[in-house]
Amino acid sequence: MPLEYYLLLGFAFVLGAVVGSFLNVCIYRIPAGESIVSPRSRCPRCGGPIRWYQNIPILSWIFLRGRCASCQVRIPIRYALVEALTGLLFAMVLYYFGIHWATVVFWVFVALLVTITFIDLDLQIIPDVISLPGIVLGFGASFLLPWVSWSDSLLGILLGGGSLFLVAVSYEFLTKKEGMGGGDIKLLAMLGAFLGWKAVLPIIFVSSLLGTLVGVPLMLIKGADGKLAIPFGPFLAGGAVIWLFWGELLADWYLQRFL
Template identity: 60%
Template structure:
């Protein structure tokens, strides 16, 4: 039992460390900056962050959320991303174990974490994440029997194509652009990693949750229908939900929608 807990512990730590790198990507990719150079530093005073001040979650708590050099407040986003990615990695490891599936879905979920926070702040989904993601997901499908290259390829076409049709339809009816190309490429990436069967589920859940959140925010802020809400985070949430519980939810829904033996 202790051996299993040790593996779980290191899975969480590994995910949190990668989450620290994701924070760099979240800040720099929208600016077109390198994620490698220069090394991590305080955005206010330029202080080069030492390794002992860059320990995921722990350093933020130890420093009480402030720079060691200039005492400037550090965004809470940093430990949140590290904790979130650590937990996702842990849960993926618990579900799939040390397998190629775990590795593939770890890359996928980490990409979704970065995309979510970038889209929330900048309302963009960087091609530098989604386009390589499509290629990686498709290539990996050749080595995963449960996915398969045909399933992945159809997922790419269905994912990207379905949102493209919706986007053009919305634009034709309203004469306004309601969905960016980033969402289309993101859903194509999801199809590459998860296969075509995931696409209807992801679109339905993302649309449902997005509508509830959007209406709630409009009522709370007293905004009209022009309130801009990024769709990427809802797609990411739905994709993660599919990874962990998609099949169970689909079977549960089908059991409700099926014929009633006593009717």
């Protein structure tokens, strides 16, 4: 690959890390009902403002040794991980889609997934203020993507939301317990809007597999009598990322091996 290509990938990583810094603000403030624009970033403990040179993605956390410059309270490494993860995803999107409208579309897409994932991990909620506009954005983006038509996107919304809705209703009818929240239903509708209807069932399968691989060991560690609530949103997001980058390869592998 030419040097210019590696420079572009580096630019995408840096851009993603900067976006990830903003996503950290969204992850903290959106569930609290606070503005994501003002006031400026501050320490949640002492309220001290975070200066620009203390807010450089990834590097500031390293240089400050994971502590607030004012009160020395420990800053979770997760902030740097969100920035690094977003940077990595931005670089991967550029690598797979090149200089194309799809790259911008899927930069927005993965940013939404990162935000949703960490909010769901923290609070086991997926805010409508993210998923519902995400459905609209995904449908609108279908007019820019040559391989996802507006009809594919619309069917993805209906199939994504409808399939999980049926699962949730059936589970509640059989067990008299709520097993899946409305946030997951809207999230899958958003995934269908961005990726089309063909992606919905593979995402459900992959996310269920990921959930099993993570959930069963956690249940064994916690014990049979322990209550364990595992949010499903991060697994849906993981399944969507896998489909985004490797969906066609997985589909071809499945067809060749089993059909």
